[in-house]
Amino acid sequence: MILDFLDGSLDGDSWEELCNSCYRMKYQDEHYTEIPAIHGGDAGIEGFTRAGRVYQCYCPEREYTDDELYNHLRDKMTADVNKLTSTKYAVRLKELGVPPIKEWHFVIPQYKDSRILQHAETKRREVINLKNLQPADYSYIDDDFVIVIKQAEDFKVEISRIIRNTITDTKLNFAIYHTAAPDWSKCDSDKANNIKRKVKAVMGNVDETDEDYNSVVNTYIESYIKGLEIFRILRVSYTEVYEDIYMLEQAYKKQVSLKTKMNTNSSINAILFNEILDDFQNKLENQFKYLTTASVMELKIDLISGWLADCSMQFKSR
Template sequence: MYKTEHGNFDGNSWESFCQVCFKIKYEAEGYQEMPAWQGDLGIEGFTRNGILFQCYCPNEEYNPDKLYEEQRDKITTDLKKLIFNEAELKKYLKSIKVKQWIFVTPGYKKKDIVKHCQDKAEEYKKLNLSILDDDFDVLIYDIDFFASQIPLVLNYREKKIEINPLTEKSDVEIADWKTKQISLVDNAIRKHGQRINASISNRDSKINALTQNSIEHFLNGNIAVKIMQEKFPTDYEKFVRVVSLFEKKLTEICIVNTEDNNTLYKQIENDLKVKLKEAFSYIDQITIDRLTEQVLADWILRCPINFD
């Protein structure tokens, strides 16, 4: 399986995902799927304006060098099918000249693969194949080329959107942030101190652990929020509105609270999670939990949540 910010894929699920994306994104260009059942011609489909697509998903999480080698060899091998299958492809393409051959893969890690595509484009233009345009080009697309289609595809497949950060902040980065945001850290220490009884054993270490959790949830949650902002801008704007409206009510909620501080905290957490689930029924539970943790941590650090 290959891990992406939008979920994990294998060869079959990647091709299935891509086919729906192609049909949505290139409907106006007359996209035509080419099933491999009667023989693999080396393409997944084509458009009437001369774009051919070939999908590839790595079998596992390769390091950058290995991934480059696998993708390079796959591109080289599949492009040769244009030569071997020239006559057969012409039966389907008719008068269409291929302007672009696009290699669609979840992600790539080395820019050398872009150079390989350019080199292959130059090589194939010199072959004078009857199906290729004079300006034939070879491109590589990753999953982000279909950011606008992803919510539609997931809805079509009755799956929920997953915002899956591929990296988290390191211990060094978190420690560096703490030295630069002392006032926010002090807020968290004070707030979590109000959640823990003064007579409890190892109180200071427990306060520090809760504070550390809040900081990690905030920083790593920000990565997920940034992905939402970049990949799903409409959903991000909605997220900001939902959180802002809830935050405006926090002062009153905290003032009229008659329960202990931990009960108040849990109430706020539960209510926020319900609001997010209602607003984003198409986002998976793990992402909802991650966003909830980020917002709560932000409120602890900045003080919208106040304990008496």
């Protein structure tokens, strides 16, 4: 989920800012219009489009249990739909030129309980019943009015694009994703042996029982496995971010391959290796301003692990 990659916890202000950017991007063709809360109020919605979509966002104040989260979402939805059907807000909506409302979007980071879907349907029926009883008073509500629950995952393309373009202060954090234990079966013996051989060449042909040697080897094997998974997720779900990283990785990998193959002095393997690490980190930091520092560190070791495993990075033994 896109929420797994967002750095820090969202609050009401940052979520509203992110949602407005998402709607402006996603519904540009429908002339999305944000409604500032000052000078008359926001009419109970954050913004609207000329196609009859309006939305209200909500971000829970803290982590809740599933049941607590449902209760908060239910109460917030109830309060906001009640605003939508009140005389006060009806007047304000008409003053702002909001077209007949076909879709009312309730935009939240996520939901975990299907009861909120049932509650949305209950509130939709209530609105339709009011319109049927008093059609003139509720002319601003479309006959086919629906309530749609949107969550962060529905805007993952927009969110990743917004972050890439640094429109928001929120950054992507891959390091958060790297918390689960790796599946060692994903690194076959050939890849593992490549990593062992090259680490040994860099460290100076140390004994395979050496504690530091084994620690370094294990770190790179784990990073290789974790890198496979993170890049799979990026390739499938966050294409633009993946392409950014892939293009730099491919270009730099060629330089690394040439530089290490042309090194005939095995005594400077460690110096050369550390120079590559530092230079690659600098390039990542300069190109990917939308990644956290921890993400850059993770990305560096994941990619270098891949170079060690697939022979892009060659070091001759002493």
